[in-house]
Amino acid sequence: MGKHAEWDEAPGELLRAGRDFVLADLDRDATPGWSEGKAAAEKAMAARGEELSDLQERLFADGRTGGDRSVLLVLQGLDTAGKGGIVRHVLGMLDPQGVALASFGVPTAEERKHHHLWRIRRALPPAGKIGVFDRSHYEQVLVVKVDGLEPAEENEGRYAELNRFDRQVVNAGTTLIKVALMVSYEEQGARLRERLERDDKHWKYNPGDVDTRLKWDEFQGAYQEMFTRTSTEAAPWYVVPADHKWYARIAVTELLYRALSDLDLSWPTADFDVEKEKARLAATMSEPGYQAHEHQDTDGGRGGGGGGGTGSKEKDKKGKKGKKGKKKK
Ligand code: AMP
Numbered sequence: 001m002g003k004h005a006e007w008d009e010a011p012g013e014l015l016r017a018g019r020d021f022v023l024a025d026l027d028r029d030a031t032p033g034w035s036e037g038k039a040a041a042e043k044a045m046a047a048r049g050e051e052l053s054d055l056q057e058r059l060f061a062d063g064r065t066g067g068d069r070s071v072l073l074v075l076q077g078l079d080t081a082g083k084g085g086i087v088r089h090v091l092g093m094l095d096p097q098g099v100a101l102a103s104f105g106v107p108t109a110e111e112r113k114h115h116h117l118w119r120i121r122r123a124l125p126p127a128g129k130i131g132v133f134d135r136s137h138y139e140q141v142l143v144v145k146v147d148g149l150e151p152a153e154e155n156e157g158r159y160a161e162l163n164r165f166d167r168q169v170v171n172a173g174t175t176l177i178k179v180a181l182m183v184s185y186e187e188q189g190a191r192l193r194e195r196l197e198r199d200d201k202h203w204k205y206n207p208g209d210v211d212t213r214l215k216w217d218e219f220q221g222a223y224q225e226m227f228t229r230t231s232t233e234a235a236p237w238y239v240v241p242a243d244h245k246w247y248a249r250i251a252v253t254e255l256l257y258r259a260l261s262d263l264d265l266s267w268p269t270a271d272f273d274v275e276k277e278k279a280r281l282a283a284t285m286s287e288p289g290y291q292a293h294e295h296q297d298t299d300g301g302r303g304g305g306g307g308g309g310t311g312s313k314e315k316d317k318k319g320k321k322g323k324k325g326k327k328k329k
């Protein structure tokens with residue numbers, strides 16, 4: 001792993017929105033728990049990425065062998081907050097086979113025929129996967145509330161409904177990590193301007209973004225209300241200062257890492273007789289000492305065919321790294 005900088009304090013504790021969380025007091029330019037700056041953060045993040053990738057493979061293997069666990073990362077934030085950057089830079093460190101990404105925009109005609117949670121339920125991650133929601137069911141108490149897209153009385157009932165939904169998701173075996181990326185007004189303005197100034201960023205700009213920006217205070221109010229009423233024990237909100245993209249990325253990497261590590265997953269044990277299978281296989285080989293060109297241990301932990309039978313070499317390698325060789329079953 002080599003030497004790299006460390007968190008002063010786990011971001012999970014620092015960023016979780018508690019009962020008395022006050023959004024107006026959040027310094028969006030701050031980097032809570034990280035005092036080493038950007039270059040050190042990028043190095044540490046790459047190292048964490050490898051560990052995260054290893055944990056992801058365990059989750060994937062667990063899902064393939066009857067486990068019911070999954071993880072869902074919910075990303076909320078106004079335009080330019082960096083949701084796409086998290087997907088690219090954090091989830092991009094993982095095996096795409098194990099990631100289920102869903103983006104939620106203005107509901108389509110088909111989606112509008114159903115309850116607002118219909119499209120959300122269909123996108124929940126199956127066992128073994130890390131789901132990522134780029135926007136989510138929480139838009140119901142953000143844009144829908146601010147723009148008055150449903151009657152206020154109906155909208156008022158959404159908070160309890162969202163809490164119930166989250167509890168169901170958690171009870172079904174999913175670790176829910178709800179992340180709100182919060183940029184400052186100035187930073188959002190600068191990022192939008194950059195989108196307009198650069199030809200290669202025009203595709204990211206939407207004239208509607210300025211209309212949303214004009215409702216800044218209403219949106220901040222809606223976010224505050226959302227944190228107060230839906231940051232629960234089972235599914236807390238993590239409020240991430242997002243003026244520094246590198247900070248938001250390393251913070252979300254760490255939140256994911258902790259969540260996966262807390263699952264405490266061991267490698268599934270073979271449901272076949274390994275020695276017997278070795279003997280059966282050997283009997284089919286004309287050169288018993290023949291070694292595979294690309295050793296399964298040296299391909300970065302991938303390519304073993306997705307869990308299950310990667311064999312004892314793989315197990316030894318993970319075992320040597322320590323800390324993750326815990327037993328679950
Ligand atoms: P983007 O994330 O930039 O692709 O934009 C998606 C747009 O869809 C944003 O303007 C959201 O406010 C909007 N959106 C997402 N969910 C809903 C919803 N449930 N109702 C109305 N608009 C939504």
Ligand code: MG
Nearest residue numbers: 079080204206
């Ligand atoms: Mg947008």
